[in-house]
Amino acid sequence: MKKSINSLQGIYERLDLYDESSERSNTARHSFGNNVFxxxxxxxxxxxxxxxxxxELGLNNIILDRQPDEGIIAILDKFEREAKKADFAIALLTPDDVGALKNEAETQLNSRPRQNVVFELGYFISALGRQKVCxxxxxxxxxxxxLDGILYKRIDGDEWKLKVARDMQKAGLPVDLNDVR
Incomplete structure (x- = not known):
């Protein structure tokens, strides 16, 4: 597992993650953007x-901790600045935390996504609309x-790739389904 993570991290670090020349404000957002938060x-x-x-789809990644801080700012300021560049958002809900209702805390801890993921997901549903959030x-x-009743994809296999690419294409991103591997 660690070897796989290191291999993916090595590939990832060699990628140009975001082209600064494509920056724009929320008001300048257009239907054929290519920035995915x-x-x-x-x-x-x-x-x-x-x-x-x-x-691989030819789109730009926006990953918060990979973006420059631009001085001493609050994390929320950085998040808002980078989120404004997004044309689409993918939220990874992974079992990173555990929790339970107060009266069940000692007997039944459940895996949960991190709180920042839930917060940022809500932000993007509001800012971009549900059709541009996966x-x-x-x-x-x-x-x-x-989130009950909201459709999602499982990332446990590879089937998610074509489904997400279709969602991106339907949302107006310049995605060629032939690029899905």
Missing amino acids: IVHGRDDESRYKVALFVK LLIKGEIENPSD
Whole structure:
């Protein structure tokens, strides 16, 4: 597993993750953008897998911790600045945390996505609209109840790639389905 993560990380680090010349404000957003914000927790393997997939489609990744801080700013300021560049968002809901209802805490801890992932997912649903946000779920997790009924894809195999590419294409991103591997 560690070898796979290191291999994916090596490939990922050699990619041009974001072309600064394509920056624009939210008001200048157009239907054929190519910037995909990847919301993630601590599952590096899944993050690198999705980043590589997005890059193979000819799109730009926006991964918050890979973007420059531009001085001493609050993380929320950095998030808002980078989120404005996004034309589409992929949220990785991976089993990174555990939790339970207060009265069940000692007997039944459930795997959950990180709190930042849930927060950023809500932000993008509001900012971009549900049609431009894709949920990828790995493993068995307890979804936030507000997400009940929302369609998602499982990232446990490779079937998700074509499904996500179709969603991106339908959302107006310049995706060629022949590039899906």
